[in-house]
Amino acid sequence: MAYLNFAEPTAASAPVAPRHDPVPPKASLSALEWQVVALAQRDSLASLRTPGRIAVALAALFGGRTDTRLADPRLEALRRVSVHAWYHGFAIPESEIEGFHAAGFTPDHLELVLTSISRGRSARRRRA
Known part of the structure; x- marks a missing residue:
């Protein structure tokens, strides 16, 4: 019969901490950022261009918005x-994706936004 002395720890029986690889947090957007995504649905592609002199002059004469850019970059x-x-x-x-990443967003944020908008686009097509 064998005898094991459990009072003296050996190298083989030393407790080993489990290895945990750091899991990056899931990408998420704040409520304000989700509002920006939703409001962008109503913006036209023309809102991405800088308004010209004529557009500014016409807006001054007849009223209206010429610049829909947000103040926060x-x-x-x-x-x-x-x-x-x-x-x-x-x-x-x-260039837009590079600007998105330069603003502090990650590729996971981009995937989250594109997936959400893709679902919204398909739901909009089903309703139409």
Whole structure:
């Protein structure tokens, strides 16, 4: 019969902490950011261009908005990507994606926004 002395720990019986690879947090957007995505549905592709002198003059004469850009650069980058996504789905210009990432968003944020807009586009087509 064998005898094991459990009073003295050995190297083989030393407790080993389980290895946990850090799991990155899931991408999420704030309520304000989701509002920007929803409002971008109503913006036209023309809202992405800088208004010219004639457009500014006509807006001054007849009233109306010439500049729909948001004051916060982060939210503006989100709006621009969202407008493209509402009109063209996943076909977003590379320059807009670079601006989106430069504003502090991750590729997971982009995937989250595009997936959400894609669902909204398909639901809109089903209703029409």
